[in-house]
Amino acid sequence: MLEISISKVANVILMARELNRAEGELRAFLENLNEDELASLVAIMWIGRESFDADDLEEAISTAKAEATTPTADYLLGTPHLSDHLENGLDALGLSASDEEDDLVRGG
Numbered sequence: 001m002l003e004i005s006i007s008k009v010a011n012v013i014l015m016a017r018e019l020n021r022a023e024g025e026l027r028a029f030l031e032n033l034n035e036d037e038l039a040s041l042v043a044i045m046w047i048g049r050e051s052f053d054a055d056d057l058e059e060a061i062s063t064a065k066a067e068a069t070t071p072t073a074d075y076l077l078g079t080p081h082l083s084d085h086l087e088n089g090l091d092a093l094g095l096s097a098s099d100e101e102d103d104l105v106r107g108g
Contacts, residue, residue: 002095030076047089
């Protein structure tokens with residue numbers, strides 16, 4: 001089970017799309033997430049880039065916690081196509097962040 005809200009994932013996706021302008025903001029946002037939320041975020045990204053299958057979500061989360069040797073914010077910020085991988089990961093899990101993204105863009 002994911003231990004991060006879709007709204008938070010949507011926020012990361014939006015900031016990752018604007019990484020050139022929002023890197024500091026995204027880093028601060030990521031550094032305010034707890035270990036469980038970060039592990040879920042990494043797991044979603046891994047599923048999105050097909051390192052894990054959606055059926056292996058729990059294993060991906062456990063692996064993310066076990067292998068967190070560098071700061072997670074650094075790891076995620078250094079991942080090419082982060083927003084695409086997160087969207088693909090949510091899609092593979094049968095979830096969508098588009099409503100939350102729309103709300104965030106509108107300032108809701």
